[in-house]
Every structure is written in C-alpha cells, then in structure tokens.
Amino acid sequence: MSIGTGIATGKIILMGEHSVVYGEPAIAFPFAGAKVQVEITANETNTLISSYYHGLLEEVPSHLKNVKDLLHRLQQDFHTGPFATSIVSTIPSERGMGSSAAVAVALTRAFFDWIKKDFTKEELMTYVNFSEKIAHGNPSGIDAAAASGTDAIYFIKGHPITSFPLTIDGYLLVADTGIKGQTREAVKSVAHLFETSKQLASQAIQRLGIETKRAKEAIIANQLEVLGESMNNAHQALQQLGVSNQQLDQLVSLALAHGAYGAKLTGGGRGGCMIALTKTKEQAENISRILLSDGARAAWIQGLGVYEHV
Template sequence: MRDVGIGEATGKIILMGEHAVVYGEPAIAFPFTGTKIRASVSESVSGNELTSSYHSGSLSNIPEALANVRALTTRLQKELVTPDFQLQIDSTIPAERGMGSSAAVAVAITRAFFDWQERDLTEEQLLFYVNYSEQIAHGNPSGIDAAATSGSHPIFFRKNKEITSFPLHLDAYLLVADTGIKGQTRAAVKSVAQLHEVDQAFTSNHLQQIGRLTKRAQKAIMGNRPEELGLLMTEAHLRLASLHVSNTTLNEYIRLALSEGALGAKLTGGGRGGCFIVLTKSKEDAERIGQKLKVAGVKDTWLQGLGVYQYV
C-alpha cells in the first residue's frame, strides 16, 4: 500500500447524441482537458473522511447530493479491503453543467483507490465502478460520461457496444459556455422516459433523427466539413428542444450565437441549464461571440481548437 494514492480525470463534452444515446442511438464525445479533477487518498486514524469544496468531514455526514461518492468509496473500501481513509478531491470541473463532473469524480476516486493499494486497474473495472456511481447519481446513465472522462481521444459511443475512437480533423473552434444554471440531468432523463411512454412514436422519431445526425456529424468531422457539422449541431438542438430538455435560457443564448455568425450551436449534456457549445470557423469568431454571450449573461466560457489533436 502506498502512503498516498492519486487519481485524475478530465471533464468531457458531448458533441452530439445527448439523450438519444440512452435509447441505443450513437453519441460523440471527447475529453475536455480545460477542466480537470484530482483525487488523493491516504490512511485515516479518525474514520472515513472527505475534504472537498462541497463537504469536509466524516463521510457518514455527507450530503445526499454526494450519495454516489459515499456509495462508491464504501464499495471500493470493502472490495479492495482498505483501512479507513482520508479522501481529498480538487476539481475545476463545474458541477451540474453537463461536463461530466460526477463521472470524472468517480474516475478519479477509483484510480486513486487502486493506486493507493498498488493494484492494477483495467478499463473494464474502471467503467464498472464509474457506472455504479453514475447510476446512483443519475438513475439511468448512458455510460458516455464514464467513457469520455476516463479516456484521451474522441469517442463514438453506442450503449452496450464497443467504444471506438476516431481522429478529430476539423479546422474549427468550439466555444463551451456555462449558462450559470445548474443542469438537471436526472430530471431531464426521467422526463424523456415519461414522454417516451406517453407518445412513443413522437419521441422515438426525434431520438432516431438525433442518431442519424450524429452519424452524419462523425463523417463531417473526419471529412473536415465544419459548416456541415454546424448545421447538424443546430438541428440536433432543435430536436432536443422538442423533447423538452432545453429551456428558454439555453434557446436564447443559442439564437444569439447563431445571429452572431456561429456555424452551429446546441446544448451539451443533460440540458435544462448547464453548458452549451458553439462551433465557429475561427478563433477570432469564437472570442467575439464569447464576449457577446458574457455581456448577455453567460457565466463563463472555454475555448478549444478542433484541429488535429489540439484538444490533448
């Protein structure tokens, strides 16, 4: 056993396929290295304790919002047969913004525990523990957050299918913007499920169309066709809005970005708040649109180039 175990993870961005991926359609996501998380774990003489921006103290008094952390660490402690621990979490990933915060926490914690115990950790084991945590956090997660926050390349993901990576050859920029409103992933996932029960034909049609848009988006990315990708992104957002997983704030920001010359824009993640993404042809366009959005009320923005492996 090491004195201290360390685990790290990145944030993630879902480019296409939100919600539809839960129903077997594909999604595209990639690690977002502009935001990161680090977990460190060591032996404690005073019971299991957590130090983080959301809770510091005994794990027995952890707030319900962190129930997934309590459940995951309890399981890891039992299955790896560890002593009582002191867990510290340091993160720059904004919580409840659709950037994979809860999955990244689980990735970092799992890696830290295995590192602490000097145990090899397979990708299969990592995804098992992360998906266990995500089920507690979100109810019926697609698994895409777990895959994207634990990897290092863009992924084409379909639930219960092999995850494949592909090159990101796109001469464009992606602006990630935070609405400042907490996303509501669990509520949005539940709402789509309820809509699917009430009107299966309507819901399935939109979900299938989002799946088709995602497949076309992968081809546009690999063929370096940013204008086409932008149109596909915007259409995907309209489909998601029809499924009631957007909101007025997101829609207004996206309309503003498009009116300022963005190639495309859409929500990213669970929706009903959180973040949205804007595709632009140049860095200058992205910075200009970012400033316009901040004046309009956006809380924060991040910029990432989408050329050959610029995201690494």
C-alpha cells in the same frame, strides 16, 4: 508521506441527446476544459475534503453516497488503513458534463496511485460503474467511458460503446446557463410528446439520428462547416422536442450571430450548457466574452483535432 493523485476530465455530448433513448446514436467526448483532481494520503480517520463537504467520510450528506461507498469498497478490497481524500473540481454539477463519473475516475486513479498498484481499464471501469449506479441508478455508460478515455465515443443503446479519434481542426466553446439541467423532466416531456404528437416527436428523433451520423462523418473527414450545420439542425430538432429553453436559445443565437459555425444545447436540456463550434481559438474567446456579458455563468474552451493538446 505518500500521496496518491488522480485526474479526470468532464464530458460533453456533442450530438444525440434524447434521441439516444430511442435507439439513435450519440457522440460524446472527454472535455479537458473542466477537470477533477483527487489526492489521497494516509490519515488517522477516513475523511473527505471537498467544496461540498469537509469532515468524516461516515457523515457525508446523502448526495455524496456514491463517493463514500466507492471509497469504502476500495478500502475493503485492498485492505488499507484510513485515509484522507481531497477533491478539487472545476466541473459544475448537474450541468450534463459528467461530474459524478469524472469524480469516480479520479478517485479510483488516486487510490491506485496511493497504494502503488497498476490497474487495467476494466478494473477502473468496474469501480466507476459501481459508483455511477449509486449516483444515477441505471447509467448509460457514456459518462464513464468519456471521462476515462481520450477519444470520442459513439454510442447506440444496447450496443458496445465504440471510440473514434477527434480529427477535426476547430475549437469548442462550452457555456453554462447557470441553471441546473432538468434531465428527468425533459426525458418525461419527450415521452409525453410521443403520446400527444407522435409524428412530430418521431420526425425530430429521426432527424437527430441522421445529423449525429452526419456529424461523425464530418469529424472523420475534417469538415468543420458540415459539423456546424449538423449541430444547428440538431438544436432545431431539440427545440421541437421542447427540451431547450429561453436562456439556451439566446446563447445559441448569440454564438451564431458572432461567427460560430454551429451551436446547440448539450445534455438533457431545460438548463445546463450549450456548445459552439469555431475555426479559431480567437473566435471562441471572443464569443465566450460576449456570452459571459449576456448572462452565461461560466465558459470553457477546448481545442479539437490537432489543437487538442495545444
């Protein structure tokens, strides 16, 4: 029996959280430490098998509407019979790691593999963006671009997304606080800060923009220490905006105390994940053990630059 397989990675926002809303740049990249794998096979009925739901596709819960509608659209566009879809993911949901976009990328790749049809990047993005609009209303496109590519993404609101290679020799540790990120609430609080303390908010946003540009230059020039400094400065600016919390700050401080070049929250904040930059894999593994013993729910490590595929 023919089996269609599709894989996609999660994504990490390296720099530019929140400031991207106000016209400053952001950097994100595919994070291979967490993945989604989808398998599609012919079946008597349309069914979905996942950790969240197992049963008829028509009866999926409302939070999986983006998955249901994407699979229905693919089925209608290519006139296939019913099929069973299996989703296995190690990307935690609501942690700022692009879970929904990665699922959409893997689903679309698996479907095209199942029907033995080649597809262009534009076709893939059409279906992924369709799914993401259902999931998020008005997505920036960062998640979809990062989950479907291999390079770092440089994004400025209102401008085309551009990519550049990760050419920095280091390792990135991602640690999950175990608390769902509160992106909507954090975005609203930043907007409120602009109303009540405009100068403070403006300075923090401007600082985030400066550090994001500096971080891009550091990556291209393979300057690990400079990138670490930018990450540290960015976290301080995010603290000023009020989008960090005690758990994130504690994990960031621990990582720095044990040799990380830089550490900061990633994503919307108020929970979710933090990231730490190290020179060696051994350093990343050591800090990972320390953070897990201090309350982090999970941790992943990815090599950057020349170490990416090691």
